[in-house]
Amino acid sequence: MAGIDKYPIIFLDRDGTIIVDKVYLNNPDEVEFIDGVIDGLKKLYDNGYKLVIVTNQSGVSRGKVSLDNLEKIHEKIKSILNAHGVSLFKIFYCPHLPEDNCECRKPKIGMVKEIENIINKEKSFVIGDKDSDIGFGKNLGIKTILLLPNEKNNESGTTEKPDFVVSSFYSAVEIVLHEYEKCNDGKDL
Ligand SMILES: [Mg+2]
Numbered sequence: 001m002a003g004i005d006k007y008p009i010i011f012l013d014r015d016g017t018i019i020v021d022k023v024y025l026n027n028p029d030e031v032e033f034i035d036g037v038i039d040g041l042k043k044l045y046d047n048g049y050k051l052v053i054v055t056n057q058s059g060v061s062r063g064k065v066s067l068d069n070l071e072k073i074h075e076k077i078k079s080i081l082n083a084h085g086v087s088l089f090k091i092f093y094c095p096h097l098p099e100d101n102c103e104c105r106k107p108k109i110g111m112v113k114e115i116e117n118i119i120n121k122e123k124s125f126v127i128g129d130k131d132s133d134i135g136f137g138k139n140l141g142i143k144t145i146l147l148l149p150n151e152k153n154n155e156s157g158t159t160e161k162p163d164f165v166v167s168s169f170y171s172a173v174e175i176v177l178h179e180y181e182k183c184n185d186g187k188d189l
């Protein structure tokens with residue numbers, strides 16, 4: 001099959017999905033991975049998935065998060081993961097306000113336009129804790145996993161219907177790997 005190589009990619013929400021949501025986090029020293037996430041990311045990475053963070057950061061436009069600190073926060077996330085043998089493929093963020101109506105704020109998919117042609121959509125997933133993450137996955141045409149920790153009531157007012165609902169990041173990882181086996185069918189990726 002000629003053409004561009006396509007990869008299974010896991011699109012990860014940042015706040016409340018891989019790191020603790022500190023609300024307009026503006027200090028790299030406060031980066032705190034959620035329990036089990038690093039192990040989960042390692043498992044995905046070791047199984048050949050590319051890992052991409054997609055994060056709405058309206059705190060930038062609100063003046064609560066500086067671009068400089070945002071970069072440092074992302075460097076910190078990368079270096080912690082690197083120390084665990086996990087390499088992130090990309091981190092994309094939207095700095096705009098909801099009312100800016102930009103093309104990049106989730107659930108829109110403008111953030112990932114530059115890599116859209118290398119996504120193997122059959123084998124890719126989004127993992128996130130909000131409606132906008134699920135909407136993003138649907139708009140991109142990939143499978144969606146909603147993370148609802150602490151057994152918040154199972155729909156939590158969400159309007160988007162995810163493909164899967166889980167209570168921990170590790171469960172999300174197991175779904176990804178299980179689906180992967182199902183669609184891998186013994187063939188090469
Ligand atoms: Mg979130």
Ligand SMILES: [Zn+2]
Pocket residue numbers: 094095096102103104105
């Ligand atoms: Zn934007």
